[in-house]
Amino acid sequence: MEGIFMYIRPEQIAEQYEMEVKSISKGRDCFLCETDLGMRALKEYRGSVERAEFLAGMLDFLKEQNIVAEQIFYTKEGEIFARDEEEQNYLLLSVFRGAECDTKSREDMVYAVRLLAGLHNATEQYPDEVPEFVKMNPNALLLLYEKHNRELRQVRNYIRGRKQKNEFEEMFMRQFAGFFEKAQAVTEQLQNMEICEELTGFCHGDYNQHNVVFSREGVAVVNFLNFSYQIRVSDLSNFVRKMMEKNNWNTSLGMELIGAYDSVRKLKPQELSYLYFYLAYPEKFWKIANHYSQSHKAWLSGRNTEKLSKVITQEGAREHFLQTLAGKVENRI
Structure with a gap:
């Protein structure tokens, strides 16, 4: 029963965003969502609304400065957070597929x-x-x-x-x-x-x-x-x-x-x-x-x-x- 709950919860969170979810899997400290807009990550976030909104603005600014960095997406209601049934906050972030920096290179x-x-x-x-x-x-x-x-x-x-x-x-x-x-x-x-x-x-x-x-x-x-x-x-x-x-x-x-x-x-x-x-x-x-x-x-x-x-x-x-x-x-x- 616990496994079913863990599967349903990210789906319910993802429904709060303007995207069509094709599949959800467990990633490193996040839920990975394959969507019609590309791969997205749902991550728990325990900081304040103000801190999250500042980060979203800074990431948008970095994009304008030609720095390739993740972006934060707002919900359908224009909120920086999505919330689950337990009132836990989540951020939806863009995901980049590729190889991490090689510590031997x-x-x-x-x-x-x-x-x-x-x-x-x-x-x-x-x-x-x-x-x-x-x-x-x-x-x-x-x-x-x-x-x-x-x-x-x-x-x-x-x-x-x-x-x-x-x-x-x-x-x-x-x-x-x-x-x-x-x-x-x-x-x-x-x-x-x-x-x-x-x-x-x-x-x-x-x-x-x-x-x-x-x-x-x-x-x-x-x-x-x-x-x-x-x-x-x-x-x-x-x-x-x-x-x-x-x-x-x-x-x-x-x-x-x-x-x-x-x-x-x-x-x-x-x-x-x-x-x-x-x-x-x-x-x-x-x-x-x-x-x-x-x-x-x-x-x-x-x-x-x-x-x-x-x-x-x-x-x-x-x-x-x-x-x-x-x-x-x-x-x-």
Whole structure:
């Protein structure tokens, strides 16, 4: 019975739009609808009406700027949301069929960062006032890293109090001091940084290989639902970090990606400094520790130990990359 309900619900939502639905299937975090107007995606959305309408307007603006990006469609009643019987809101978005950015292809990755720089250039031309509810706290990164540091200490204290430690816990305790020292160093440097208004702007919010699609319509950027208005290099740092983790922190690749972005949108000295701080924080070490903290400790899988071991193994290559990036920062300043 539950399966029938799950099938009926997206149909009822889709009926609220001016389109003829041919079939509906379950996609990644959405319902994929094959329609007479092409493929569409129904996605749950928990934000406000104002936030959704701002995003729809920004996506329309990006289209005018020749950026291939998803679009949001309004219902028959002119509403930004459709609602199911449980009052859950949904957005209807366009879908691009194609291959995601290949994390083993330098050509794909370089194209993706150039595209990101072009997207940031385009949003700088946005003519309307940016509403306050979109803007993030200027000190958001500092506050985030201070929170991460507290969480790392909590995990350390918990494990230290355990009499019998498993393999993961022993490994974590051996590595904690070194990684935490780096985390603290980045946080302390951020405390001395001043954020200029010119560093902030519209950000995708989750720019990664999954959200860059090489389609027939062009190379498209999708999944803007986590968009924000903050320091622009947060997008670049997120993408570069993910690509570097996939490629053993290859220094030449990392510098090529940063250079490719810089060739389209010139990075200011302070932006380079922030990029360094984003990448210097041991994010992956914190992420593994946080997953451990949220999990049932007795059921901890060997996969966590493998991930921690990989982070430790890659740290030398990561440090080499960061030293090279630091040199670029100093030269630009």
